[in-house]
Amino acid sequence: MAGGKVKKEKGKPHQQQKHMPYQGGISFHKSKGQHILKNPLLVDSIVEKAGVKSTDVILEIGPGTGNLTKKLLEAGKKVIAIEIDPRMVLELQRRFQGTPHSNRLTVIQGDVLKTELPYFDICVANIPYQISSPLTFKLLKHEPAFRAAIIMFQREFAMRLVAQPGDKLYCRLTVNTQLHARVFHLLKVGRNNFRPPPKVDSSVVRIEPRKPRIEVKQKEWDGFLRICFNRKNKTLGSIFRQKSVISLLEKNYRTVRALELGQEDSLKEVDAKMDFSSFGDDQGMEMDDDGADDDEMEVEDGEADEVQSEFKDKVLGVLKEGDFEEKRSSKLTLQEFLYLLSLFNKAGIHFS
Numbered sequence: 001m002a003g004g005k006v007k008k009e010k011g012k013p014h015q016q017q018k019h020m021p022y023q024g025g026i027s028f029h030k031s032k033g034q035h036i037l038k039n040p041l042l043v044d045s046i047v048e049k050a051g052v053k054s055t056d057v058i059l060e061i062g063p064g065t066g067n068l069t070k071k072l073l074e075a076g077k078k079v080i081a082i083e084i085d086p087r088m089v090l091e092l093q094r095r096f097q098g099t100p101h102s103n104r105l106t107v108i109q110g111d112v113l114k115t116e117l118p119y120f121d122i123c124v125a126n127i128p129y130q131i132s133s134p135l136t137f138k139l140l141k142h143e144p145a146f147r148a149a150i151i152m153f154q155r156e157f158a159m160r161l162v163a164q165p166g167d168k169l170y171c172r173l174t175v176n177t178q179l180h181a182r183v184f185h186l187l188k189v190g191r192n193n194f195r196p197p198p199k200v201d202s203s204v205v206r207i208e209p210r211k212p213r214i215e216v217k218q219k220e221w222d223g224f225l226r227i228c229f230n231r232k233n234k235t236l237g238s239i240f241r242q243k244s245v246i247s248l249l250e251k252n253y254r255t256v257r258a259l260e261l262g263q264e265d266s267l268k269e270v271d272a273k274m275d276f277s278s279f280g281d282d283q284g285m286e287m288d289d290d291g292a293d294d295d296e297m298e299v300e301d302g303e304a305d306e307v308q309s310e311f312k313d314k315v316l317g318v319l320k321e322g323d324f325e326e327k328r329s330s331k332l333t334l335q336e337f338l339y340l341l342s343l344f345n346k347a348g349i350h351f352s
């Protein structure tokens with residue numbers, strides 16, 4: 001309930017670290033990323049840069065107390081807002097009830113990550129940063145594709161989304177996002193525009209889903225990028241020489257061949273011979289990685305780990321064919337990644 005008492009944590013009678021006071025009586029929960037936009041000029045600027053049309057159905061994620069919602073209602077035809085916190089939902093109802101906007105606002109109470117998204121033309125949102133990655137990919141998977149999403153992210157996350165080959169922040173998240181969308185940086189936002197101020201600066205970006213979509217087999221693509229970005233500054237030749245990588249690809253190769261030939265026995269034989277422990281469950285193709293650890297090593301590398309085999313020659317042959325052996329993922333364009341994957345697939349080499 002808005003204006004309710006702040007619950008004190010057990011054993012910490014004088015501490016209310018997670019609850020920040022708010023002049024209107026509502027308290028903000030950091031755990032829900034509640035940093036409310038307090039600068040009306042900034043709110044105007046976001047709505048203006050979003051290019052909202054008067055015919056637009058707008059999706060807002062995390063409307064909070066409704067500062068952005070109000071401007072969106074003024075600009076568009078309809079706002080559908082998804083808010084996890086029932087206190088905020090009440091606050092919104094109270095704020096817009098009896099106003100000319102009330103019948104054009106629908107508030108859905110729930111976790112946006114667990115909610116089936118409605119149809120919308122444009123999404124405008126100041127989101128809780130902890131859901132940045134899964135939310136971005138939920139939006140990018142959404143059908144039918146919307147015109148654009150204008151979203152406030154933590155600055156570093158935003159810069160990863162818009163990074164170009166060769167930029168320090170260029171990572172798997174960048175390539176995965178840019179496969180599905182064109183992304184533009186719109187606005188830098190300092191932390192003092194929020195109440196309470198977050199610990200980080202922010203940026204507003206514009207995400208435009210590609211139309212038509214670039215079609216890839218998602219598991220194949222994810223598996224491929226995971227390997228390429230395992231050490232993004234190493235040459236692809238060095239990454240694809242690793243024993244663990246060769247083993248995984250050879251297993252996939254034989255699996256596909258065996259399935260094609262319907263040879264179940266040879267499958268069992270392959271499984272018995274190979275050790276794939278270094279990839280294990282990490283082959284899960286979830287898209288929620290924020291890319292922050294792309295420089296971290298998941299697969300051991302090094303000369304000692306190399307294998308000599310015909311299959312390795314096959315893999316390196318593909319790299320040579322496309323002139324990729326000396327190239328590094330940190331500098332590869334989206335088109336080059338797509339081309340390299342197509343060369344691997346043409347040679348019967350698969351990543352899932």
Ligand SMILES: C[S@@+](CC[C@H](N)C(=O)[O-])C[C@H]1O[C@@H](n2cnc3c(N)ncnc32)[C@H](O)[C@@H]1O
Nearest residue numbers: 035036037062063064083084085111112126128
């Ligand atoms: C950064 S605040 C933005 C509030 C408001 N839009 C503004 O700009 O002033 C994020 C809002 O998202 C809500 N929220 C947090 N997690 C959410 C989730 N998983 N699904 C929907 N809303 C969420 C919070 O309760 C909060 O109201």
